Amino acid sequence: MATNRTFTMLKPDAVEKGHIGAILDKIAAAGFKIVAMKLTQMTKADAETFYAIHNERPFFGELVAYMTRGPIVAAILEKENAVSDFRTLIGATNPADAAEGTIRKMFADSISENAVHGSDSDENAAIEGAFHFSGRDTF
Numbered sequence: 001m002a003t004n005r006t007f008t009m010l011k012p013d014a015v016e017k018g019h020i021g022a023i024l025d026k027i028a029a030a031g032f033k034i035v036a037m038k039l040t041q042m043t044k045a046d047a048e049t050f051y052a053i054h055n056e057r058p059f060f061g062e063l064v065a066y067m068t069r070g071p072i073v074a075a076i077l078e079k080e081n082a083v084s085d086f087r088t089l090i091g092a093t094n095p096a097d098a099a100e101g102t103i104r105k106m107f108a109d110s111i112s113e114n115a116v117h118g119s120d121s122d123e124n125a126a127i128e129g130a131f132h133f134s135g136r137d138t139f
């Protein structure tokens with residue numbers, strides 16, 4: 001596979017619990033290179049736009065409240081097969097279903113507060129990275 005990029009957020013629960021360093025260690029150990037990164041907080045409008053695909057789902061209001069309640073770490077990551085390998089590294093959406101050793105298994109409490117985001121396609125990785133970073137903040 002060609003080297004490519006994915007987008008991640010360490011979500012408010014992970015930041016609140018002091019897990020930024022431990023999660024970044026796992027990401028680095030898995031071979032991902034950080035090409036953009038910042039601590040930031042999403043507004044309600046940001047979260048509604050970022051998660052617009054879920055706006056008909058019953059959990060949408062809860063999701064927006066969760067994702068805006070405190071700072072997140074946003075980052076763009078580079079690796080061969082980045083999107084797929086990062087989804088494997090974070091594990092299933094519901095940490096109860098996530099494989100041993102995955103970030104969600106280790107750091108997430110529930111299907112709603114699941115510690116980390118990972119893009120689901122190359123197209124969405126590009127859209128999501130551009131949502132959070134300008135070209136001059138991306139290396």
Ligand code: IDP
Binds near residue numbers: 063112114
């Ligand atoms: P993903 O983050 O594994 O790609 P998605 O289905 O895209 O999962 O859902 C986006 C986010 O919405 C999840 O990471 C989680 O925070 C939240 N979410 C997903 N399903 C549920 C649910 O059934 N109840 C509450 N929150 C959910």
Ligand code: MG
Binds near residue numbers: 120
């Ligand atoms: Mg998703």
